[in-house]
Amino acid sequence: MRDATMNPFLAMKSESYWLALPGKTSYPKLTSDLKVDVLVVGGGITGVTAALLIRDTGKTVALVEKYSIGGAETGHTTAHLTYMTDTRLSDLASDFDEEHALASWDAGAHAIDQIRKLVERHQIDCEFKLVPGYLAEAANTKDREEEQDKLRQEAELAARHGFDVAYLDSIPPLGRAGIRFANQAKFHPIKYLRALAVQAANTGVQIFENSSVDSFEEEPARAVIGDYSITYDHVIIATHMPLQGNVGTLSALLLQTKLYAYSTYALEATAPFGSLPEIIWSDTAEPFNYLRVDRNAEGDVIVYGGKDHKTGQEPDTEKCYNELTRDLMALVPDAKVNHRWSGQVIETLDGLPFIGEAGDGQFLATGFSGNGLTFGTLAAMMASDYASGKKNPWTELFDPHRKALTSAWDYAKENASYPYYMARDWAKGTEAGDVNALPCHAGKIIRHHGKRVAAYRNEDGEVTLLSPVCPHLGCIVHWNDAEQTWDCPCHGSRFSGDGKVMSGPAEKDLSEIEE
Template sequence: MSQLPGKAISYWIASTPHASNFPSLKNDISVDVAIVGGGIAGITAAMLLKRAGKTVAVIDVQQIATGVSGHTTAKVTSLHQLIYAELMKEIGEIKTQIYADSNQAAVERVAKFVEEEKIDCDFSRRSAYTFAETAENLDAVKAEVEAAVQLKLPASFVTETSLPFAIAGAVKFDNQAQFHARKYLLYLAKLIDGNGSYVFENTRVEKIEEGTPCQVVTAAATVRARDVIVATNIPILDQGLFFAKNYPKRSYIIAARIDPVRAPEGMYIGAGSDYYSIRTTPTSDGGLLLLVGGSGHKVGTITNTEERYQKLEAYARSRFRVEQFEYRWSTQDMVSFDRLPYIGKLTPFNKHVYVATGFSLWGMSKGTLAGMLLSDLILGVDNPWLKLYDSTRATPFLTTESLKNNLEVGFHWLGDRLKGLKNSSLTNVAPGEAKLLTISGNKVAAYRDEQGQLHAISATCTHLGCIINWNSAEKSWDCPCHGGRFSYSGKVLHGPPVKDLEPYKS
């Protein structure tokens, strides 16, 4: 493997305490609302519910904000690359206005938390830009400006930016924001804990049963609650079929030291599908890191993921005066087929179990919005924005993208079983190599580490039985069907699976 840029850890995690801040759940407890998942959606909901007088318990399988929210680019904006012109055509002006107003309100909700609680999280107001480097995407950018202005968003068309290269044009949103997502969420989590409310880390929720009260079951104990919010990025419960209403997109970020004098102001993203996302963040030693993200793909469909980092490295070197690469990381988010998140009841039959997913790589605003809407739902506050995001809506199944994706899933389920048919010997796996094998009819995923130790596990995903695929940069086994990920030793890294892969015993 060639040298990859920087240390393999998210800057947000590397620059905050990674050791557990909160205990794991050991005894049964009762609260008003149990919240599964301590990312931006779960923590925002918990914070608002606690403020409204409810007792809450946030339960996370890892540490708070080390999931997607600990690996984000952390731009807090209602400018979601290019969306408004298309939404206007697809769902009409009234609904698009709700999308605009609600996401702007979420940006301001974050700003208000920071101000009210005096949160030290590198929050700063910035302009957000979506730029067309060439004439190719210029019309789309201009259409976005027109739509956004019509929706009374703070939008304008510009041809000059502080990027160190020329662009054909950009849509600019004023008064957006950026922050250190983990500092922000850890601070809120500390405010949530106490006075009958709890935050638990290192606690996997295995089962949720709706009832009076609902039961949130973990290996050690059960949380009883009137209401439950499933904020696990992709819901760990299959009932709402959210794994078929979204697809999981994995994307990559590198962080490089850059001379502050030459750094771009503002937050940028390119137009089109092969885009780069750009922002800077201050470091504790007074320096500045340039973050460049992009190179996304559907989870589990690429094995040579090193190339994705190398592409970002080459881009950063060609466009900016990079001094040194310091960090690299990747993560994934659920992309909704109709471009709207799912916020509301798990299914039309559930009375007290709620979900939030499908933030489509813009969850700093949409995850915050989910927290706002779900807390209103639980508190019985009538919120006119809720209908647009109704998690039980049927439309996503009817989109061409959805049909294509679900056909592809079927293909993976069947076709991937033919992978590794010719490989049947564990001894043929060289150090540093990973292989799918078929041994006595069993699908085996084998990785031999650089020290020569073999890690052989079942290759059949514990979610719905697809065959996993190797991810070389992250040294993980990723599922091409719904984005489940496992470590090379079989531990679940990302839902929807909740069960680890069994070790293979010969």
């Protein structure tokens, strides 16, 4: 008899580079009935992050995973952390408007910042690193002038709204025209997720592996898992393709008609040190190609992917791997392929994910396209707000029931009580700067010895280097030239040029940085 808890990914011919990591998780199987405030279904990045964030609000939380933590789609990603969506910015702006389109990028930037904060707070060793991201024109572009104009316009649109992006006539690694995105990121998703699960368990989240939900029941709301059940007030369905829950068969079927599953393929290869710059990259081909480059003591580690197709509609999937290998070897002839694997992405009709309430007490998250790790993290943040009854600025934008987004939606107003500027400022680049060039009575955020600092020179010419992070909730301060102060755009804290707190809600000075 087939073991229902056997992870089908383990039987695949190929092996994900990330899941080749030694060791494994060993959380117990559910063996008794439970009652919790919030049940999270799914042990990928959305589920584990949501469980931790919700537990941090004081609620009791249980997480059930059908197989093992990170063993499904999170373990079969290529682990790009970028706010650039699969659907082109110009297409989103055309289908919706500029405000809605850029709000989706803001959401991604906020998610990257959330990952950064969790890595720092819990000291997670997962190779997290900020790197430049690039979007290049496709090699087979028919009208290069038209495509370059489109890329240029997209870069100008994003830059006008505060994103640190620029159109360049030549970008690495192939010298094609494209857009550079500052401060994108990459990490090892399984190292991150396993460490995050440990933190969640340490805070009191009850995690159960090999525990598949058989059905949902009402009055009381509960999930049946084998011979046992978990009763809950809220359920977060974080299962890639969502379970039906208690929303009813018709509603579930209607949602399914709005989702499209695509298979995607990836290779991991090693190459001599410096074969490629350390970046994340994709192009405008259809389907598009994507690349990330890591660097370690042995040399470069390259993850190259693409050849997407609707799941089940490509009769020769081996051809996808062969074509990827051919393209990679043309790019890096000395590369040695070590791992290959396929994953699946879920697309929506309008290019934006479905994140939000699906029914009374039920929250779902799906349709992340190629932004699974960023939108998955964002979904966890929104789930935490939902379970706590807090307003979230992206609720309407990603509403699973949306039909059309109205022009009356005011993103700035939605963010009035939310740390909107935090993500925007972390997404901005910081120019390298020479403190010696800073005039008296001036302050500026610069990159100094590889670190972002708030530099200030007083009337006597003395320079003070400060952390630009507001000690209240972690926003990046701005220099107010008229008042000669560092001002926090999130909640209004103000600091003198040398970092002394002048007005709250911050209660501490900006931290001084030693030379």
